[in-house]
Amino acid sequence: MSATRYAYLGPEGTFTEVALRTLPEAATRELVPMVSVPVALDAVRSGEAAAALVPIENSVEGGITATLDELTTGEPLMIYREVLLSITFALLVRPGTKLSDVKSVTAHPAAQPQVRNWLAANLPHAVWESAASNADGARLVQEGRYDAAFAGEFAAATYGLEPLVTEIHDAVNAQTRFVLVGRPARPAAPTGADKTSVVIWLGEDHPGALLELLQEFAVRGVNLMLIQSRPTGAGIGNYCFAVDAEGHISDRRVGEALMGLKRISPKVRFLGSYPRAGVAPQDVRPLRVGTSDAEFTEASDWLARNLDGRG
Numbered sequence: 001m002s003a004t005r006y007a008y009l010g011p012e013g014t015f016t017e018v019a020l021r022t023l024p025e026a027a028t029r030e031l032v033p034m035v036s037v038p039v040a041l042d043a044v045r046s047g048e049a050a051a052a053l054v055p056i057e058n059s060v061e062g063g064i065t066a067t068l069d070e071l072t073t074g075e076p077l078m079i080y081r082e083v084l085l086s087i088t089f090a091l092l093v094r095p096g097t098k099l100s101d102v103k104s105v106t107a108h109p110a111a112q113p114q115v116r117n118w119l120a121a122n123l124p125h126a127v128w129e130s131a132a133s134n135a136d137g138a139r140l141v142q143e144g145r146y147d148a149a150f151a152g153e154f155a156a157a158t159y160g161l162e163p164l165v166t167e168i169h170d171a172v173n174a175q176t177r178f179v180l181v182g183r184p185a186r187p188a189a190p191t192g193a194d195k196t197s198v199v200i201w202l203g204e205d206h207p208g209a210l211l212e213l214l215q216e217f218a219v220r221g222v223n224l225m226l227i228q229s230r231p232t233g234a235g236i237g238n239y240c241f242a243v244d245a246e247g248h249i250s251d252r253r254v255g256e257a258l259m260g261l262k263r264i265s266p267k268v269r270f271l272g273s274y275p276r277a278g279v280a281p282q283d284v285r286p287l288r289v290g291t292s293d294a295e296f297t298e299a300s301d302w303l304a305r306n307l308d309g310r311g
Helices: 015-020 024-028 037-046 065-072 109-122 134-142 209-218 252-264 293-307
Strands: 005-009 030-034 051-058 078-086 089-093 104-107 127-130 148-151 162-168 175-182 194-201 224-231 239-246 268-275
Touching (some): 005 015, 015 051, 030 037, 037 051, 037 065, 051 065, 051 109, 065 239, 065 268, 089 109, 089 134, 104 109, 104 134, 109 127, 134 148, 194 252, 209 224, 209 252, 252 268, 252 293
Parallel strands (some): 005 030, 005 051, 078 268, 104 148
Antiparallel strands (some): 051 175, 089 162, 194 239, 194 268, 224 239
């Protein structure tokens, strides 16, 4: 395995590259652009790269399905870090292009919901075509395939383009969440401000089936930060659920919730426990009474005393 290589959704000039360069260790790694999320994650599986940074969620449209599906299927991988990046787009064009010249635009599919209103107001007749990434859209504009691309303004210089319009965003304070993914290993030690990600498969379909899964978290005071259904591919009505929960797998409440899920779900895939981006331990909401590690230990000791007659 190449311990010095980090893959990312490329080509050069993507928001993913910008997010990756915010990690301190990126300064000492070879950063390798990949053509798609599956290719970036397969580079980790094969040992071509030690880790890959890929987008997993944005604040406008929710989960990035390509990443969620890739983490759900295939050889298991684990999340070790997350990065939050504020997103604003520029309309990149070849030098000399005017807004009235733009008849076709391109960008990553996840960008479209973030610029849809601007596009309807300013380029209502422009034809939209999806690209593998926003930077790849800029490359296609450079090659003359399209008139303009929505991408980060920083990508203009890389592809010899000009930002015709900047600060484009339908939603103020839009953010994208990226995750650093590697091969499975022992999770990092808890920080006090952690997140645990799992995928849970629904068993036999019956009234309250999903509620039974969610109750494993609720009764132990584990707050859910994201839950998203994804089809399993086994037919209509067959779903699994990607879940982000507050806490670390080593926290008693989280660990016992995962054990509860394992008992009632046909399959549970652990995707990692890792520090929450931009959150310090003092910022985490107080635990509900009865859900701290100390209280779990006290209850376990009480049960043991009663089992051996010392109650």
